[in-house]
Amino acid sequence: xxxxxxxxGSPSGLHAxxxxxxxxxxxxxxxxxxxxxxxxxxxxxxxxxxxLALGAKHGDxxxxxxxGDGAEAAIEELAALVAADLxxxxxxxxxx
Amino acid sequence: MTDTxxxxxxxxxxxxxxxxxxxxxxxxxxxxxVPPPRTVAPADVPAExxxxxxxxxxxxxxxxxxxxxxxxxxxxxxSAQAMMATDPTLADQVGALVxxxxxxxxxxxxxxxFFRASLxxxxxYFAERVADLDDLxxxxxxxxxxxxxxxxPDPGRPYVLVADDLAPADTALLDPAKVLALVTERxxxxxxxxxxxxxxGLPAVVGCAGAAALxxxxxxxxxxxxxxxxxxxxxxxxxxxxxxxxRRRSLSAQVSGPGRTADxxxxxxxxxxxxxxxxxxxxxxxxxxxxxxxTEFLYLDRDEAPTVEEQTAAYREVFAAFAGRRVVVRTLDxxxxxxxxxxxxxxxxxxxxxxxxxxxxxxxxxxxxxxLTAIAAAAQDAEAEVxxxxxxVSVPGEAAAxxxxxxAHGLRTAGAMVEVPAAALRARYVAQQCDFLSIGxxxxxxxxxxxxxxxxxxxxxxxxxxxxxxxxxxTAAEAGAGQGRPVGVCGEAAADPLLALVLVGLGVTSLSAAxxxxxxxxxxxxxxxxxxxxxxAGLALAAPDAAAAREAVRTSTA
Numbered sequence: 001x002x003x004x005x006x007x008x009g010s011p012s013g014l015h016a017x018x019x020x021x022x023x024x025x026x027x028x029x030x031x032x033x034x035x036x037x038x039x040x041x042x043x044x045x046x047x048x049x050x051x052l053a054l055g056a057k058h059g060d061x062x063x064x065x066x067x068g069d070g071a072e073a074a075i076e077e078l079a080a081l082v083a084a085d086l087x088x089x090x091x092x093x094x095x096x
Numbered sequence: 097m098t099d100t101x102x103x104x105x106x107x108x109x110x111x112x113x114x115x116x117x118x119x120x121x122x123x124x125x126x127x128x129x130v131p132p133p134r135t136v137a138p139a140d141v142p143a144e145x146x147x148x149x150x151x152x153x154x155x156x157x158x159x160x161x162x163x164x165x166x167x168x169x170x171x172x173x174x175s176a177q178a179m180m181a182t183d184p185t186l187a188d189q190v191g192a193l194v195x196x197x198x199x200x201x202x203x204x205x206x207x208x209x210f211f212r213a214s215l216x217x218x219x220x221y222f223a224e225r226v227a228d229l230d231d232l233x234x235x236x237x238x239x240x241x242x243x244x245x246x247x248x249p250d251p252g253r254p255y256v257l258v259a260d261d262l263a264p265a266d267t268a269l270l271d272p273a274k275v276l277a278l279v280t281e282r283x284x285x286x287x288x289x290x291x292x293x294x295x296x297g298l299p300a301v302v303g304c305a306g307a308a309a310l311x312x313x314x315x316x317x318x319x320x321x322x323x324x325x326x327x328x329x330x331x332x333x334x335x336x337x338x339x340x341x342x343r344r345r346s347l348s349a350q351v352s353g354p355g356r357t358a359d360x361x362x363x364x365x366x367x368x369x370x371x372x373x374x375x376x377x378x379x380x381x382x383x384x385x386x387x388x389x390x391t392e393f394l395y396l397d398r399d400e401a402p403t404v405e406e407q408t409a410a411y412r413e414v415f416a417a418f419a420g421r422r423v424v425v426r427t428l429d430x431x432x433x434x435x436x437x438x439x440x441x442x443x444x445x446x447x448x449x450x451x452x453x454x455x456x457x458x459x460x461x462x463x464x465x466x467x468l469t470a471i472a473a474a475a476q477d478a479e480a481e482v483x484x485x486x487x488x489v490s491v492p493g494e495a496a497a498x499x500x501x502x503x504a505h506g507l508r509t510a511g512a513m514v515e516v517p518a519a520a521l522r523a524r525y526v527a528q529q530c531d532f533l534s535i536g537x538x539x540x541x542x543x544x545x546x547x548x549x550x551x552x553x554x555x556x557x558x559x560x561x562x563x564x565x566x567x568x569x570x571t572a573a574e575a576g577a578g579q580g581r582p583v584g585v586c587g588e589a590a591a592d593p594l595l596a597l598v599l600v601g602l603g604v605t606s607l608s609a610a611x612x613x614x615x616x617x618x619x620x621x622x623x624x625x626x627x628x629x630x631x632x633a634g635l636a637l638a639a640p641d642a643a644a645a646r647e648a649v650r651t652s653t654a
Contacts, residue, residue: 011447015221020176047185048176049211052225055218059445085437 002072003065005038006079010086013057018086023048025081029074033066045078105327108643109279109304110555111320112293114344114593114616116337117277118329121314122255124266125246130237134199141195148190148200151240155232156181158245177228177263181236186211200240208233227282231263249312250274256318258310262289272298277318279325281307301325303555321594322650323643344593348615351622352382355607357600361626364606365614366422368586372410375417378611382618385422385481387608388534388586389414391467395428400438401463407470415478422481424534424584424608426513427467427498429453429487439463448548453488453513454498464501472505485511485534489526490518496529514583515539520568523575523583533576535604537587541565560589561642566602570637573603584608593620594649600626601633624653 010018026033026045034042035051038061043050045064056062062082064075136144156178163174180186186207193203212229215222234246248266249255257275259266261282278300280289293300299320301307310316310327317329319337326333355365366387369378378386394402394410415423430439431452439460444450457464468484475482486498489512502510511532514520520540527533537560542549544565547557569585576583584606589595591609593616599607600621607617624632632649639645 007443012221016176017172020179023179044185047183048179049183049229050185052222053211053214053218055214055220055222057220058447059443 001065001067002075003063004075004079005061005063006082007061008056008058009083011058012087013060014051014054014062014082018081019048019051021086022078022081023051025078026074029066029077030070031066031068031074033064033071033074033078035078036063036065037061038063104329104333105306107301107304107306107310107325107327109301109307109323109325110290110559111323112290112300112302113298113320114613115299115341116317116319116321117256117299118315118317118334118337119254119256119276120251121258121279121310121312121316122249122251123310123312124257124259124262125249130201130205131241133202136194136197136199144200145191145194147240148194148203149187151200151204151236152181152187152190154239155235158235177232180229181232201237204236204240205233208236227261227263231266251312256316258307259289260308278302279304279307279310279316279318281305322646344616344619347619347623351615351619354384355618355621357621357626357629358623359625359627361600363600363604363621364422364584365618366424366584366586366606366608367611367614368608369414372413375414379417381611381614383421383611383614385418385424386414387422387424387584387590387606389423389425391426391428392430395430395436395439401466404466404470404473407467408473411471411474412478415474415480415482419479422483424483424485424511425471426485426487427454427464427471428456430456448542453515454486454494455488457486457498468502468505468507472507475507481509482507483509483511483532485513485532487513487536488515488539489513490516492522492525492529495526499530511581514568514572515543517544517568520572523572524578527576527579527581527583530581532582532584533572534584534586534608535569535572537565537569537585537589540568540587544568556642559642560587560592560595561636561646563637563639563641563645565589566598566633566636566645569599569604570602570633573605576605577603582606591617593617594646594653596620597624597629597653598633598636598645598649601629601631 008014012018014022023046033045035045036042037054037056042065064078066074159174159178163171166174189207190203193206208229212226215226238245248270254274254276256277256279258279261280275298278289278293278298280302281304283289283302289300289302299318301318301320301323304325314327317326317334317337355363364384366385367378367381367383368388369386370390371393394407430436431447431450439456441451451459471484484502484507489495495512499510509531511530511534512526513534513536514523515536519526523533538549541558545557547554549558573583582605585599585604586608589599590607591613596607596617597620609617632652635648635652636645639648
C-alpha cells in the first residue's frame, strides 16, 4: 500500500486553518487517505475531529497511506499540504 | 454591612478592559441534561440513526447560516465548527452507537465525549477547541430531542453574562446594548471571550473559578481593574467603583498634553502603531509621538520582501502624520508568532526561541539593509524625529552592530529592545552600544517565566504585575539612567494606569500604549508625584506575587 512520512511545516501544527485545509483536500480525493502519528493508529484524513485529535505539532512526522487508483497522487497532494507552512501562505483573497 | 439577608463575596479572575459594571447575572441557558437512556426497538433503529445524523446536519447548516450572517473572522471560526459537525468519523461512530442500542441523544453525547477526551489529552491549542465541541454536542442533543438551542439569555433587561466559557457561536450574536459585562469560569487572556470583550469594549473577568456559583438575578459588580467579581455588592462598594470610573473619566478629560507627574517630572506618552489603517486615529491622539511602530504589516501575506520604494512610501505617510513628533520605528520582527516565508525557517522546533527579530538579519543581512535604506530615505525630508530600534537583542554586540548599520544609513538615533532577560540583566552594556532602550514587557515576561505567550493556561505567569518582571524592568531602567539613555516601555504593561505609576517609579522615561489607553495613564501620572511612584514601585517589588503587588499598589492609591 502506498505510504509516505512527512513532517508538519505549519508553525501552529495541524490545527485551525492548516487542519481545515488538509481535511478539505482529503475529502476531494478519489480514494480514502488515512493519517497516523508515527506508530499510532491511522485515522480518516477527511475527519477534522480525528485529525485534530492527533494533536500533531510543528515538526512532528505524520504517516499518510492510501490504496487503489490514484492513491499515489492523493498522497502526493496531501503530503505537500502537510509539509507547507499553511499559516504563512495565506493569500490575500482568504484574508478578507 | 447591615443587611443580613445577603452576604457579599469576592470572586477572582483575570480582568480584561477598564471601567467597572454592575448588574444582575444572567447565565448562558444551561444545556438540558441528557435524559435517562431509552430503549430503541430493533425495528426503530434506522429511524433513530436518521434522527441522530439529521440533528448533526441541522446544527452544521445552522452554524453555516450564522457564519454567513457574521462575516469576518467570526465566520471562519463558525465554519470550522460546522465542519466538525459534518465529520464523517463522528457520523460513523454515532451510527454504530445507535445500532449498538443507544438512543440518538446518548449516541451523540458519547461520540462527542470520545473526541473531547482526545483533544483534552493533546493539550495546548487543541484543548482550547473543547469549548467548541461541547457547544456542538449541546446543540446536537437539543435538536435530537426537539428542544430549543442553548444560547444567550434574554432576561428583558441589561445583564452581566456569566458562562462556563463562551463559544464563537454565542459571541457572534451578542448584543453589546444588552450585555453589561462578561464573566467566564474558564478561559485565559487569549480566549474568545477576552478578544470579544476588547473588541466590544466590555469589561470582563475570565478564568474566574468561582463563577460556577453565580445564579440568575444575583447582582454583581464586575471590576476588571483588579480582576474581581463582587456578589451582592453593598451600595457603597458600587458607588465607590462608579465614582472611581467617573473620576478617571473626568481626570483624563481634564488633563492633556505631554505626560508628567504631579510634581512635573516628564514621562513621554506615546502610541503604538501597527498598520496604516490605524494611522488617522493614532495621529489624532494626544501623544508625543509613536513609541512602537511595528513594521510587520508591510511584510505579511506576501512571498517576498517589499521593495525600498514601497516601504519608503509607507514610512513617509507615517512620518508626515507625526510631523514635529517622535516616531520610533521597530525593524522587522519576523518569526515565532509572525512567521514569514522569506524570513523564517520552517524547521525550527521552538520558533519563539529561534531565528526571529534582529536574528533574521544575521542570516539575511539584505532584509535589514533594505528596510534601513527605506526608513532613512523617508526620514530625509520628514519633519518627524525618526528613531529606529531592533527587536530581540540578546547581547551588547547585536545592539552595536545594529546601531552601526543604522548610522551608516544616516539614522542618528538607534536603540535596542529589551525583551530577552539576558539583555535586561546586562542592560548597562547594551545601553553603552546604542542610544536608547525600549522594554517589550510581553516578550520579556514570556522569556523570563518560560511561559508561551499564546497559552491561556499560563496566563498567571504573563501578568505584567509579576515582581520578577518588574525587577528586570528596574535593572534595565537603572542601567539606562546610569548611561544617560532613555528607557521606554511598550507593551500591555504601559496601558495600565496603576502599573504605569510603578514603571515610572522604577525609572522608566516613556510609556507607549494603544491610543485609547493614554488618557487614563496621563491622568494617573498627573495625580501622583515621582516620590509616590517610587514608593509604589517599592511596594510592588516587595510583594510575593503579581496579585499581591497589584493589591498593594491599588490599596495604597485608593
